[in-house]
Amino acid sequence: xxxxxxxxxxxxxxxxxxxxxxxxxxxxxxxxxxxxxxxxxxxxxxxxxxxxxxxxxxxxxxxxxxxxxxxxxxxxxxxxxxxxxxxxxxxxxxxxxxxxxxxxxxxxxxxxxxxxxxxxxxxxxxxxxxxxxxxxxxxxxxxxxxxxxxxxxxxxxxxxxxxxxxxxxxxxxxxxxxxxxxxxxxxxxxxxxxxxxxxxxxxxxxxxxxxxxxxxxxxxxxxxxxxxxxxxxxxxxxx
Amino acid sequence: xxxxxxxxxxxxxxxxxxxxxxxxxxxxxxxxxxxxxxxxxxxxxxxxxxxxxxxxxxxxxxxxxxxxxxxxxxxxxxxxxxxxxxxxxxxxxxxxxxxxxxxxxxxxxxxxxxxxxxxxxxxxxxxxxxxxxxxxxxxxxxxxxxxxxxxxxxxxxxxxxxxxxxxxxxxxxxxxxxxxxxxxxxxxxxxxxxxxxxxxxxxxxxxxxxxxxxxxxxxxxxxxxxxxxxxxxxxxxxxxxxxxxxxxxx
Numbered sequence: 371x372x373x374x375x376x377x378x379x380x381x382x383x384x385x386x387x388x389x390x391x392x393x394x395x396x397x398x399x400x401x402x403x404x405x406x407x408x409x410x411x412x413x414x415x416x417x418x419x420x421x422x423x424x425x426x427x428x429x430x431x432x433x434x435x436x437x438x439x440x441x442x443x444x445x446x447x448x449x450x451x452x453x454x455x456x457x458x459x460x461x462x463x464x465x466x467x468x469x470x471x472x473x474x475x476x477x478x479x480x481x482x483x484x485x486x487x488x489x490x491x492x493x494x495x496x497x498x499x500x501x502x503x504x505x506x507x508x509x510x511x512x513x514x515x516x517x518x519x520x521x522x523x524x525x526x527x528x529x530x531x532x533x534x535x536x537x538x539x540x541x542x543x544x545x546x547x548x549x550x551x552x553x554x555x556x557x558x559x560x561x562x563x564x565x566x567x568x569x570x571x572x573x574x575x576x577x578x579x580x581x582x583x584x585x586x587x588x589x590x591x592x593x594x595x596x597x598x599x600x601x602x603x604x605x606x607x608x609x
Numbered sequence: 610x611x612x613x614x615x616x617x618x619x620x621x622x623x624x625x626x627x628x629x630x631x632x633x634x635x636x637x638x639x640x641x642x643x644x645x646x647x648x649x650x651x652x653x654x655x656x657x658x659x660x661x662x663x664x665x666x667x668x669x670x671x672x673x674x675x676x677x678x679x680x681x682x683x684x685x686x687x688x689x690x691x692x693x694x695x696x697x698x699x700x701x702x703x704x705x706x707x708x709x710x711x712x713x714x715x716x717x718x719x720x721x722x723x724x725x726x727x728x729x730x731x732x733x734x735x736x737x738x739x740x741x742x743x744x745x746x747x748x749x750x751x752x753x754x755x756x757x758x759x760x761x762x763x764x765x766x767x768x769x770x771x772x773x774x775x776x777x778x779x780x781x782x783x784x785x786x787x788x789x790x791x792x793x794x795x796x797x798x799x800x801x802x803x804x805x806x807x808x809x810x811x812x813x814x815x816x817x818x819x820x821x822x823x824x825x826x827x828x829x830x831x832x833x834x835x836x837x838x839x840x841x842x843x844x845x846x847x848x849x850x851x852x853x854x855x856x857x858x859x
Contacts, residue, residue, distance in 0.1 A: 499702075505695065505699035508691075510688060510717030
């Protein structure tokens with residue numbers, strides 16, 4: 371049994387780094403789309419919109435209660451079939467190939483992410499003092515304007531630590547996308563490892579790359595949070 | 610200017626406002642006093658629809674509303690006739706003192722930014738806070754926050770200013786400053802409705818005083834009549850209790 375081949379490991383670094391854009395693409399798209407959908411669903415829950423409220427509860431329960439990898443497989447086999455059946459029913463001519471593995475991964479991760487972020491956003495909005503929206507209405511703003519300009523910015527700051535955790539979790543969860551053929555960091559690593567029979571070296575490099583990505587984003591997120599909190603924390607500096 | 614007729618409000622089965630009738634003329638100051646839980650704050654909040662009345666009519670500055678048949682648009686128009694100063698200030702926490710005032714002007718009144726800032730600065734000056742315009746609410750004391758709250762409400766140039774116990778959350782030594790500012794505004798001829806526990810202040814600032822208890826208007830009239838020579842037993846009892854409350858000095 372040979373030891374770790376450092377030379378081999380180093381040679382693989384540039385190759386595996388080529389997977390970083392895919393890892394980041396899945397992570398960032400899932401974060402942004404998940405946050406947008408999650409915010410909309412959070413409002414369905416807060417305002418208890420009939421039917422949509424119940425559907426949201428069901429949606430959140432299902433996507434938080436089933437493994438992500440199972441969801442990936444269901445989307446992978448299900449989405450092309452969905453397009454075919456839509457074509458059949460409505461006589462559309464959609465090409466099922468638009469559902470490439472990457473598109474499927476982006477959809478699956480976004481929806482999964484939305485299910486978690488719905489609850490994060492909901493609790494953050496509800497933590498904002500009710501008087502804030504009342505004051506917005508009292509100066510003549512509509513509920514929507516008050517939400518958009520006053521409540522959501524404050525809720526966002528409250529939610530930031532949770533959003534940050536979710537982002538770091540997504541970086542790591544994105545690795546599962548290799549199972550449907552995405553050439554992200556782990557996807558490329560698997561190909562290299564299988565070719566060269568150097569499993570340990572390759573996966574160690576992959577692990578270090580994920581770790582480095584997480585550290586970089588933790589630093590970025592900490593900066594964003596510090597900046598976003600100016601309106602709560604500057605008092606001690608200027609007093 | 611402001612009329613409330615036969616206004617009722619239920620919370621579930623609890624009848625908290627039992628047919629309120631009130632009229633305030635242009636330039637008049639009306640104070641609403643009464644024990645906790647008498648419904649005075651609820652009544653004030655009904656006036657700009659932060660609470661939805663169960664039934665009754667409301668009219669401010671020729672905007673008439675019947676609580677039984679009211680549209681979102683009517684509510685929005687009604688709200689623009691008044692503005693509210695809150696007990697807990699309710700300044701927008703994510704906005705500076707200046708932005709707290711410009712926000713409503715720019716968003717609700719569609720005023721250009723430069724004009725809104727000019728207006729905001731003049732009102733901040735009036736409440737003596739020009740030098741703190743870039744401060745966030747968390748950086749201001751309670752009294753300063755309430756001054757911004759008053760400036761914000763006035764900047765909207767409402768037909769009626771509504772005050773919901775504006776000094777109840779303040780330290781005793783600040784209360785006088787805020788009351789002096791409110792008195793100043795009253796002298797400028799602003800129509801105002803003030804819910805307050807400060808009986809002495811209500812007596813000196815108001816043209817009309819309403820005493821409420823258990824969701825009803827028990828007595829209304831000139832401050833000297835209602836607060837000095839009340840005719841109803843309930844008013845007498847309330848005033849007696851207020852005057853008996855000792856000021857603790859430790």
